[in-house]
Amino acid sequence: MQLDGKLVAITGSGRGIGRAMALAFAQKRANIALLDLNQADLDATRALCEANGVQARTYTCNVSRxxxxxxxxxxxxxxxxxxxxxxxxxxxxxDALLVKVQDGKVVGKMSKDQWQAVIDVNLTGVFLGAREAAVRMITLGNGGVIISTSSISRAGNMGQSNYSAAKAGVAAMTVVWAKELARYGIRAGAIAPGFTRTDILDAMRPEMIERAVGAVPLKRMAEPAEMAHAALFIAENDFFSGRVIELDGGQRI
Known part of the structure; x- marks a missing residue:
């Protein structure tokens, strides 16, 4: 796909990987629809995109609804x-352990609210975004590409029953959509990031970050722009569909 003049819609584009994706596509001369919940973050991303001479609009959207x-x-x-x-x-x-035990006694467990909140956004939100995008792409008749963010945690990460389940589901749905939507000229792909430098790291203790980086064979975190580069590849390569690009620096969990 040639991206110049195309329209790219990105959920979670107020900051982090989503913002990096928006900028990468804007630099390819694509126009950008920015979807997120925080208007201030959206406005900041919009300004960065428009600096590349493209059109960008913001939309507050709860992807779980x-x-x-x-x-x-x-x-x-x-x-x-x-x-x-x-x-x-x-x-x-x-995040939470399925069951937390201290001194042989159960002292906690992952709540249903913790489970459901992550499933609603990370799995159902992806399903809804893909479904509604496919409906409109088919109606418009120009084909298209659906790209979703999975994670290294799809392999199963301790303390992330909810997140791991959702991200594994994203990878599986990507294969299904590639098969179902190809007849309409729609491709589907996914990216599975490893440990990436985003705002969420601000809440992590330095020793936790050091330990996490130590588990990566390349001995560094990924940059959001490296994830954005993978999204560009999926969009531009017309033979890519039904697969997940693993960008984890060689790390396995």
Whole structure:
């Protein structure tokens, strides 16, 4: 796909990997629809995109709400007249052990609220974004690409029953969509980031960061721009579909 003049919609684009993706596509002369919950973050990303001479618009959207996703993508298509790439990047974490035990006694467990919140955003949100994007791409008749963010944690990471389940589901759905949507000229791909330098690291203790980096064979964190580069590859390579690009620096969990 040639990206110049195309329309790319990105959830979770207010900061982090989503912002890096928005900038990468803007530098390729694509117009950008920015979806997130925080308007101030969206405005900052919009300004960065527009500095590249492209059109960018912001939309506050809760990806876990069916009506919100549909209405937002209707607004995107109404504003731009097209939808060529949909990137389902929004995600949250609410980590906890399945069961926490101290001195032989159960003292805690992952709550249903912790489970459901992550599933709602990271799995259902991706499903809704892909489904509603596919509906509009088919209606517009120009084909397109659906890109979703999975994670190294899809292999199963301690303390992340909810997150690991969601990210494994994203990888599986990507294969399904590639098979189902190919007849309409729509491709599907996913990216599985490893340990990446984003704002969430601000809440981590230095020793935790050091330990995490030590587990990466390349001995460093990824940069958000490196994840964005993978999204560009998926969008631009017309034979890529139904696969997950693992960007983890060689790390395995």
């Amino acid at each position: 069916e009506d919100d996703v549909g209405a937002t993508l209707d607004a995107v298509v109404n504003d731009f007249g097209r939808l060529d790439v949909m990137i389902n990047n929004a995600g949250i974490t609410k």
